[in-house]
Amino acid sequence: METYISLAHGDGGELSHRLIRDIFVSAFGDKNAVMFDAAAITMATHKIAVTTDSFVIKPIFFPGGSIGKLAVAGTVNDLAVSGAKPAYLTCGFVIEEGFPISNLKKIVTDMANEAKKSGVTIVAGDTKVVERGSADGVYINTTGIGVYQPEIGCSLEFAEGDAVIVSGTIGDHGIAVLTARGELGITAPVNSDCASLNNMLEAILKDTSGIKIMRDPTRGGLATTLVEIAEDFQLTINIQETAIPVKAEVHGVCDLLGYDPLYLANEGKAIIIVSAKEKDKVVEILRKFPEGKDAAIIGSISSKEKGRLLLETPLGAKRLLTRLSGTMFPRIC
């Protein structure tokens, strides 16, 4: 097999055929589905959830993951936090001419592994090759289909005193990717948290009651996602700075660069709002999963008016948190 992707791999001829057969079908398995123009799938007919996301990331491989793992986990998580059970995925690749086929193989293997872990089947795919310089390596789009299960889900019925839980340390993905780029000359022993959360989230949905909402705080970080919840549902949410789990190394990099962990991206974390009664049980279940071992209660809903997010500092003072405004840049001082 060739070493690099060429434009011919995308022209629909023999090379395209071989690329699909040798890389995609061999990794994703489901031969029948991939061979036709459209995949025929069967599912228990109930309400379904559909989501789509495109993945562009530099570097393509980073500590703790790759664009492939991310493309599966990201879409699986979007389904899982909405309370659906992820079932099927499709994927579209845009590949730059000259991209090493060995890297493509690694990416596809990562996708297959992550799909297996989360129990989803990749049923259809598409590849386009663009001229050198028209894309940066590889971009992936995935679309996910999930099934809502009767009787379980998020109620969206909030009450004062509901607890806010985060499923683990924040900012790991942001720092792992930032330092992996190597431009800042900083090394941090931090892996991206990139992971599918569907099994863990399904467990809390099944074994507890009173879950109000779940979200994954990806771009914009914990603060941005919580601000969105607060505004969408007109809630005053209070969180305590000292309760938020952050790895020391992540703190270190943030201090060096003037970044705030509250605004760093996560790819394997969930925010869960749950009734006060069930909060400890939820944390207990989360902690049984490796992805949830650092889960913590970080705050609560203090009132059902004025959509806003308040952070209590270690001094006990409160301050308002807003959305991330624009990209963060390293500061002068």
Next chain:
Amino acid sequence: MCVGVPAKVIKKEEYSALVDVLGSQTTVGIIFVPEVEIGDYVIVHAGQAMSIVEEEYARQSVEEWKKLVNARNPETV
């Protein structure tokens, strides 16, 4: 950046040093603190070590805070 994080020197070269900040590492210039030694904590600004933290004074400051705290009269607040 100026909000000086304690960076610990773990390797020293002629003009630069590898420092550890809570487990993450980076290289900083040490031209302004030639006397720095491995194990010292330095204040880093924009990639340069600007000052060495003197342990004795750091300790004294902590003692001073504790005194202030104890001297206050809990009744009035």
Next chain:
Amino acid sequence: MSMLEILKQSSNPEICKPLVDAVIQKAVEFRQKFGRKPAFMEVCGSHTMALARTGVKQSLKDYVQLISGPGCPVCVTDQRSIDAMIALAEGDNRIICTFGDMMRVPGSNRTLLDSKIAGKDIRVLYSPVDAVKVAKDNPDKEVIFLGVGFETTIPILTLMVGEAEKLRLDNFSIWMTTKLVEPVLRYLLEAGEVQLDGFLLPGHVSIVLGEDAYQYLVTEYNISGVITGFEPAELLSGIYKLIDLAINGQASILNNHPAVVRKAGNQVIHQWLEKYLTECDEAWRGMGVIPRSGLDLKPEYDKYNAKKRFTVEVGEPKKTKCRCGEVIRGLISPNECPLFGKACHPMNPIGPCMVSAEGSCAAYYQYMRESF
């Protein structure tokens, strides 16, 4: 206690929370004596940010008036200089290197970020000395560093020149627009527009300057200053000492950051400054030209002086209703600007104070807009 544990005490809630009480008690004592709140100015952008981020400012707001002064190097830069730096980036065959803070500062026509999006080669560096490396790697391009900063940052600019000399680079230069603390403090005190009981002096500028460099405050203006770090316990104890001095009516300079600030400052840095730089007049936002308030490269280093190598044409700066000039002089608080939070917010900053991480308006917007 290990060194790391000692250093961590500065943000230990068990120390900091009661310290808040101690400061409040002192402030009440002041009020009983003088019938008003004590008022202090912080003259460091990172102090502004740290006071708000940690909640010190919020916790003390009913007892101590903390006024943000001209502390952020980006905010105090005159609009014409900002426009000039942005115009500089328009030239062909150039790479502009800068601190991140400059990217979103509004120029009269555009920001550096706009120019970058339009395709100009503008790079944000974490470690400015890397700009010299950029120049080495791109011998056919002119590499210009935007040299904005106070005493803490200026020495790093001289290092860059030293490095460029060593590598015999012909394509590296710095656009110097630096600012010094002493002349602006004198300006504020001479103008006498704000009533102050003392200054919270910047811990890191003081690393360079040293404790002794502030004696003029006492001898010439009879006002106190306390050199203070950036962690909650450091800030609180610094404010405590300022109130204490004010109650006793004795002006004096105290070093509340002795672990890193020495009496005479950092002598190695002084040598670097003396070798390369000379005093120059600088234009400040809202204050006009203050004589000898900045440092420029000595004439023998013209080769590395971007202002000598390039000419940029800028017109009269666009007039806006932005009141940054008054904000940085401590005359108004950000929420007194009619644009604050309405037309002007971090996503659409009208003035520099809303954009830089240390800007007073940005700090106020992020941390102080409401009290709870």
